[in-house]
Amino acid sequence: MTTPQPRANVAEIPPYVAGKPPTVRPGMTSYKLSSNENPYPPLPGVIAAVQAGVVAMNRYPDMGATMLYDALAEKFDVPVGHLSVATGSVGLIYQLVQAFCDPGDEVVFAWRSFEAYPIAVTAAGATSVRVPVLADGRHDLDAMADAITDRTKIVLVCTPNNPTGPAVTQSELDAFLARVPSHVLVVVDEAYVEFVRMDDPVDGLATYRRHENVVLTRTFSKAYGLAGFRVGYAVGPDPIAAALRAVSLPFGVSTVAQLAAVESLARQEELLERVEALVAERTRVVNGLRDAGWDVPEAQGNFVWFELGDRTADFAAAADEAGIVVRPFAGEGARVSIGEVEANDRLLQVAAAFR
Known part of the structure; x- marks a missing residue:
């Protein structure tokens, strides 16, 4: 019996992998740094x-x-x-x-x-x-x-x-x-x-x-x-x-x-003040990573990139243990959003220990 079939190219569409939510850890505030979201609440x-x-x-x-x-x-x-x-x-x-x-x-x-x-x-x-x-x-x-x-x-x-x-x-x-x-x-x-x-x-x-x-x-x-x-x-x-x-x-x-x-x-002027704060945090994170020995690319978005190759999954797991979730790209690297100050501090700690 024949059934309706989608176009052949539909089977070839790669899935979109969304950033995972943070793992709930008792006694610890977890942070989502996997989707390049703005951490500030709406005005x-x-x-x-x-x-x-x-x-x-x-x-x-x-x-x-x-x-x-x-x-x-x-x-x-x-x-x-x-x-x-x-x-x-x-x-x-x-x-x-x-x-x-x-x-x-x-x-x-x-x-x-x-x-x-x-x-x-x-x-x-x-x-x-x-x-x-x-x-x-x-x-x-x-x-x-x-x-x-x-x-x-x-x-x-x-x-x-x-x-x-x-x-x-x-x-x-x-x-x-x-x-x-x-x-x-x-x-x-x-x-x-x-x-x-x-x-x-x-x-x-x-x-x-x-x-x-x-x-x-x-x-x-x-x-x-x-x-x-x-x-x-x-x-x-x-x-x-x-x-x-x-x-x-x-x-x-x-x-x-x-x-x-x-x-x-x-309210763009008010909102862009928040962007300036995120840019300042981005600069702090990038400088901290480079001081720890990481050769991270120039960061012009609200995220940083770690070239990790086959260590990507291990880095993502270490971050998760520290209460932050990142966006791994298997076998290539991990993208980490600039988030709350505490979340960024944890990233720097994870990165320094993982290096």
């Missing part, structure tokens, strides 16, 4: 906006997300027609591949990078072209440009790169874009853009304004602390943004998520 004003929206949960959200589009357009001085919102920046990545790739088309990206990339590509029936990162965790943009063929439809540039940490400079991105054919879509994934502190940082908005084939993807999950509400936005030329909106899930961004995002934009 009171954001909570009030969400509570006001909850009373209308029997109604569908504004499918046009009008208030959010208007707020984003004003904040970044871009036309509303150049915007698209979705369920986090990962939702936008899925939509971009769906909108621009036919089965067999190629999508080029660094590896290791954001683990949702090959999932989105495979789900669309497209082909992943993975270009190894350099020894210091940076994108090898020259090799990525060399990897572009007549089948390439999209190139994904994750900056800062998740999970390794380094960010691309504007000079590097400009040189790369000069080599990319105009019909190839370049996605600059800026999920952690608010955490970047470096010379010659990428100016994503200025870059998109200069190129008809560049789109930015950003999120409210990290710096803004709205990971549970799933709100992301793309900024790109009108035809690209329109294509994203055409394939978007109707009513995908909930009413409370829209309200939280709008209120967060209004």
